[in-house]
Amino acid sequence: MKRRDFVKIFGLASGGLILGCNVSSDKLMVNSLEDGISFVPNLFIQLQKDGKVTIVVTRSEMGQGIRTSMASAIADEMEADWNFVSVKQATGDVKFGDQNTDGSRSIRTLLHPMRKMGAMAKIILEKTAAKKWNVSQSECKAENHYVIHVKSNQKLFFGDLVDEARKIAIPNENELTLKQKKDFKYIGKNLKSIDIKDFTTGKAIYGLDARLPNMKFAAITRCPVTYGTVKNYDDSDAKSIFGVEKVVKLDPLKPSVGEQFFGMLGGVAVVASNTWSAFQGKNNLDIEWNFSENESYDSSSFNDTLVKRVEKQAKVVPPSKGNVEKAFKEGNQVVEATYSMPHLAHAPMEVPNAVAWFQDQKCEVWAPVQNPQSVRAEIARFFELELENVTVNVTLLGGAFGRKSKADFVIEAVVLSKEVKAPVQVVWSREDDIQNGFYHAQSAQYFKGSLDKNGDVTGWLYRAAFPSITSLFKPMSDYVAGFELGMGFNNLPYQIDNIQIENAKAESHVRIGWLRSVSNIISGFGVNSFVDELAVASGKDGIDFRLNLIGKDREIKKRFQHTFSSARLKNVLLKVKKLSNWGKELPNGHGMGVALHYSFYSYVASVVEVSVINNKVKVENIYSIIDCGLYVNKDNVINQMEGAAIFGMSIALYGKISMKNGAVEQSNFHDYQMTRIKDAPNIKIEIIDNDQEPTGVGEPGVPPIATAICNAIFNATGKRIRKLPLLEHGMV
């Protein structure tokens, strides 16, 4: 087997061969580890003679810890000593397999193949040593950077095997054996981030830190109304500012219908010798716009429209079953409620930015992107370049949350570099980020449920309306797409005999984008809040009520998906009950709320304790349990879950982006607020230990938080919050 075929065989590649080697000018990023000297058993591992191991990480690092997790999984199977390991970031290239860092799927989809990559290196090293000693391979065992001949207790250092290992044939997949869980050295243990020293010394390189000789800095004013264009502009003031070199009008770039590209909005760009001058120049532009038809968008009145729509019959979607009307008629109690949530923006701490250098029909990019292959393809498409002439280097991402999946900022940099014939860094101001982003959809949700005389749920009507992400790629996508409904709407984990799911129309007037946990933010809030209302109506304990609603142990298998297990969901609920000491005596003004959510194939339950004093909410404690199957870096999973709790708090307390006359009303962190350290509660996280397949971690912690906070507020005060954020209720 040829080395390059190895990836294909393990189902990682989407069909590519190794393309021309454009080794990037940046030492941190890599297209190939082959150097003619080291042992490079596959695309992901390089062992040098001094024992140093370099591992290629193909997914983008945005705080979720993938560089550490992926490398440690490979090192574990390889029996590499972690102290010898460093990582390099892969450029965007199909030969590395899918690199789209999104959907909490890196570990879920890559853990197994990456472990095999490590096992492959190990087996070759064992074979090499066996050959040297002239013994059978079965007598040799790799351990902690050495191969040991068990009988004689001789040892050979990994680095000393490099020359010989290069000559050994690549083993077949069936020769590889993976470790037993009990033998793991790194998987399931606690590892510090492999970048920790760089983080604490300012050496970590994010997109915004990319620097090239002669690089220009650019800032762009984009139309405040989505898809508006420049009518005319006066740049005389801008041009007189220190450092400003050029002003460039940018026409919008729009992909064709159905293409999964993002293009760019267009506007007027100021190119300068430094970021500040570019910003100043931008602020001194005088631009007249052709506002698009989106100018009529008023998000608050549109929310009223959505509420009206969900309070009327809408389009029924599967898997509706039974007869809800009959259930409602026969029910002992009927409960109804409507919830709404506003648009949200990602606001990663590092704003969107990119460096591009376009020259001689070639383009190289350094940028914080979640999906470098799609960026590469998009550049090739819009600038009519051969794919192999486009290199996308992935820097660290200073947070992303879905924003950096949509690389309009890279396209802007490429256009400008082509125009000014120099490397250009495009920097979005925070105002740009808040006002010209891709927004999480605003939503309305209506529920009607019935309880029989035992307080058991007999009927469930769920009607939701929110603009779909599909509208980015296909105009007139006015209904929620199947993949969005699959995030908590039509896959309820509850056993109810009569269910009807409906979807009402919702047009989009801004660019709708996915944000950490996506539509689960909406369903997580609606479903859990309504279940809480039903639980209260039943008079039962909230956790007992939910356990009963999840119903008997069952497994649901769907093609291409992980099996859903109701037992695992009940288990996280029982565990959080214990962890939070649910039902304990609470001080005056305190309340506890619970929520659970199944997303990205992981099971999460959270309990929140709040205090409400003089109508002001303080989140005191958050307890979350996650069952994500086999996990790689325990401390990292905990860190992600803590972060998800804070992220969910931002949604509950402050999260609101609103549009008037088509333009976003918020502009920076003073009016689009984030949870700060003063708000931060005590957070306790526990992870379920089991032998199940690995599932998502980055996102599943978010959906239960906002709703658990509101359920806790109800518990403390009797006041039901059906519209977020709490800021609008004067409660923060």
Next chain:
Amino acid sequence: MKTLSINGKSYQIDVPDSMPLLWAIRDIIGLTGTKFGCGVAQCGACSILINGVSVRSCSTQVSQAIGKEVTTIEGSSPNLEYLRKAWEEINVPQCGYCQSGQLISATALLDSSENPTDEDIDRMMNGNICRCGTYTRIRKAIHRAVELKNEKL
């Protein structure tokens, strides 16, 4: 030409007085550890020390640092070193982007308070946003840095 002294080294730069230090440090001098987050003194990502006092470099003009000693995350101080160690032990960062500013603010805190309480920490660190949500670890790490320092003494 102006002279800025940063982390004990002097740099000659030719920029207007009114240029914010953040951009002089990042784009002109080329020290990129100090981060841009908001540009309006709302997030703390750009925090630096001027003569030991924590300031937001996005909202501080170059002229205000002339003749003074600037410390950025690339620099060092006894408390910064304890904090670094504690940050590493507790594995504080996620994306890491805000952490330069967090560490600088925490240094200023420890420089002014020997054993800060949670309330002191919250008060001093409230200007530093971490979108990844590492706050509980930041609190823990500051307490740990105090411990490390006391072990040393």
